Amino acid sequence: MRYSLAAGAILAASVSSVVGQDCAGSQLLGGNWYCDLIESIIYGGFPTSGTYNGVKSFSQDGQCEFGAVNFDGPLGVFGEELSVHLRGPAHLKKLAVYSTGGSSNSKRSESHAHAHAHGHAHAHAHARARRNPEPEPLMVTATINNEVVSWEQSALPTVPPAGPKGKAAVNGDDGVEVTATIFGQVVSWLQGGPAASPTPAVAAAAAAAPGGASSGGDDNSNHESSNPTTPHEKQVSPTSSPKSSPKSAPGEVAAGTWARQAYYDASSGTADGLVFLNHMGGSGSGVFDNVNGNSLSYASKDGKSGSSSPQVLDDTLIEDDNEIVIMSDKKCNNDCGVIRPGTVAYHGWSGNNKVFVAEVDMPLTGKTGFNADMPSLWLLNAAIPRTNQYGSCSCWKGGCGEFDILEVLDSGNKRCKSTIHAVSSGGDSNYFDRPTDKTVHVAVVFDGDGKKAHIKILQNFDYSGSLSAQQVQSLTEQAPKAASFMLGSS
Known part of the structure; x- marks a missing residue:
C-alpha cells in the first residue's frame, strides 16, 4: 500500500533488526534483515477477541469519525471480509478463492468463459429449493x-x-x-x-448427506461498541532465531468440501465471482476530491486507468507501482458498514475458513524510484479500500488487518517478505524467492479450526471447482524449507 508501505517497511525493518541478529548467515539489505529461504510459513497466536479503531462515519465533505469495533473469532480480524491486492511489476495468471459453506460458482464459470466486455457475473449460484429435486451426485x-x-x-x-x-x-x-x-x-x-x-x-x-449445498459462510458478524475507545496499540514481538523456531503442526482443517467462490484465468479471459478495481476514482467511476484523493474505481482491462463498468483484467503485466484490487462480485447494498460516499464498493471474502490461491510472477524491470520494481501481493480488511486506503480515514492504523503475502521491500530485490499488520503485528526474517522468471502458485489458508494462517509456495495447482478437506490439509503441511511465527511471542 502506498500509505502503509512506508510504515510497513519500518515495521518489517524493526522486526528484522531483532530477529536477523540471531540468524546464522543473515544479510542486511536495504535496511532489512534476511535469514533463510523458505517455501512455507505458519502464523499463530491471533488475538481471538478485542477491538480495533474503525471508521464510524464518512461525510460528503470528506471528514470521518472513528470508534471502537469489536472482533471475535479464532483468527481475530482476519475472519472479517478480505480483499486481494497486487502491485506491479507483476503478472496475475490465475486466482481462486475457496471457503467452507456456501455454494460454488465453478459450474457457471467453466461454462461461461466471459468473452463479452463486462466479463463478470453479479450473482452467486445459490442453492434453490426444487419441487421435484433429482438426486444430487x-x-x-x-x-x-x-x-x-x-x-x-x-x-x-x-x-x-x-x-x-x-x-x-x-x-x-x-x-x-x-x-x-x-x-x-x-x-x-x-x-x-x-x-x-x-x-x-x-x-x-x-x-447423512445434505439435500443440497449449504447456504452462507462462517458466521462472522461484527459487533460495534457504543463506547468508543482509543485504538488498540499494535504490539510487535519478533520470535527468536528462525532456526530455533519449531515447525508447527498444521492440525486438522475444517471437514467437508471447500467450495470455490471466485475464479480468474487470464489466458481464457474468465472471471467469475470477482471484480477488478483500482485507485482511479473520478475516471469513469468512483470519485475524486482534494481531501481524500481518488476512491476505488472499476479497473480498465490493462489496469492502468479507470473504467465506467466492470472489466476482465487482460493477460498482461501490471506495471510498476500500479495496483489492482480484487473483491467479490457482490456489490455493497447498505450492508458493508461505513464506506466513502461515491466510491465503487463491493464485499470481500469473509469467514474463518478460506483459501486464496494465485498464480503470479514478479519480473525485474530495473526501474528505480518510489515503489519502482517493488511488487507486492497482500490481503486487506476490505473496509480499508472501501473508505480511504491511502489516507487517514480508514481502520488500517486502528489494527483492522493487513496480511502481506509476498512483499518486495526495496527496488530490484529478489527476496519477498511476509508480515502481518493488525492489533497484534509481526513477521519473520526468513524470506520467499521472488518469482522473477516464471510463475509460482502461492496458497494462503486461513484455518479457523486450527487457529492458524498458512502461506505455501506450490509448483502446481489445478484450481478445481472445490477442494476436499484432505487437499486443504496438504496446503497447510510445512514445506521442507519452512518457518513459523507466533504473534505476540517474545
Whole structure:
C-alpha cells in the first residue's frame, strides 16, 4: 500500500533488526534483515477477541469519525471480509478463492468463459429449493494406489469408476482399499476384491448427506461498541532465531468440501465471482476530491486507468507501482458498514475458513524510484479500500488487518517478505524467492479450526471447482524449507 508501505517497511525493518541478529548467515539489505529461504510459513497466536479503531462515519465533505469495533473469532480480524491486492511489476495468471459453506460458482464459470466486455457475473449460484429435486451426485475424492482422484458418483459405490486418464486401479486378488471423502466423512471400502459392496460407513455417509449445498459462510458478524475507545496499540514481538523456531503442526482443517467462490484465468479471459478495481476514482467511476484523493474505481482491462463498468483484467503485466484490487462480485447494498460516499464498493471474502490461491510472477524491470520494481501481493480488511486506503480515514492504523503475502521491500530485490499488520503485528526474517522468471502458485489458508494462517509456495495447482478437506490439509503441511511465527511471542 502506498500509505502503509512506508510504515510497513519500518515495521518489517524493526522486526528484522531483532530477529536477523540471531540468524546464522543473515544479510542486511536495504535496511532489512534476511535469514533463510523458505517455501512455507505458519502464523499463530491471533488475538481471538478485542477491538480495533474503525471508521464510524464518512461525510460528503470528506471528514470521518472513528470508534471502537469489536472482533471475535479464532483468527481475530482476519475472519472479517478480505480483499486481494497486487502491485506491479507483476503478472496475475490465475486466482481462486475457496471457503467452507456456501455454494460454488465453478459450474457457471467453466461454462461461461466471459468473452463479452463486462466479463463478470453479479450473482452467486445459490442453492434453490426444487419441487421435484433429482438426486444430487456424490463428489468422491479417493486415494487409490497412493493417487488422489475425484469423480461424481450418482449412487452408493459398488464399483467405483476408474481413476483419471482411464487408469483402472488394480491391486491383486485382494482388491484395492479405497479411502474417500463423501460429504465430509472419511470412509473406506475394498474395491475389486470379495467385499465390493459399500461398507456401513459409506451408507451412513450417504444417509447423512445434505439435500443440497449449504447456504452462507462462517458466521462472522461484527459487533460495534457504543463506547468508543482509543485504538488498540499494535504490539510487535519478533520470535527468536528462525532456526530455533519449531515447525508447527498444521492440525486438522475444517471437514467437508471447500467450495470455490471466485475464479480468474487470464489466458481464457474468465472471471467469475470477482471484480477488478483500482485507485482511479473520478475516471469513469468512483470519485475524486482534494481531501481524500481518488476512491476505488472499476479497473480498465490493462489496469492502468479507470473504467465506467466492470472489466476482465487482460493477460498482461501490471506495471510498476500500479495496483489492482480484487473483491467479490457482490456489490455493497447498505450492508458493508461505513464506506466513502461515491466510491465503487463491493464485499470481500469473509469467514474463518478460506483459501486464496494465485498464480503470479514478479519480473525485474530495473526501474528505480518510489515503489519502482517493488511488487507486492497482500490481503486487506476490505473496509480499508472501501473508505480511504491511502489516507487517514480508514481502520488500517486502528489494527483492522493487513496480511502481506509476498512483499518486495526495496527496488530490484529478489527476496519477498511476509508480515502481518493488525492489533497484534509481526513477521519473520526468513524470506520467499521472488518469482522473477516464471510463475509460482502461492496458497494462503486461513484455518479457523486450527487457529492458524498458512502461506505455501506450490509448483502446481489445478484450481478445481472445490477442494476436499484432505487437499486443504496438504496446503497447510510445512514445506521442507519452512518457518513459523507466533504473534505476540517474545
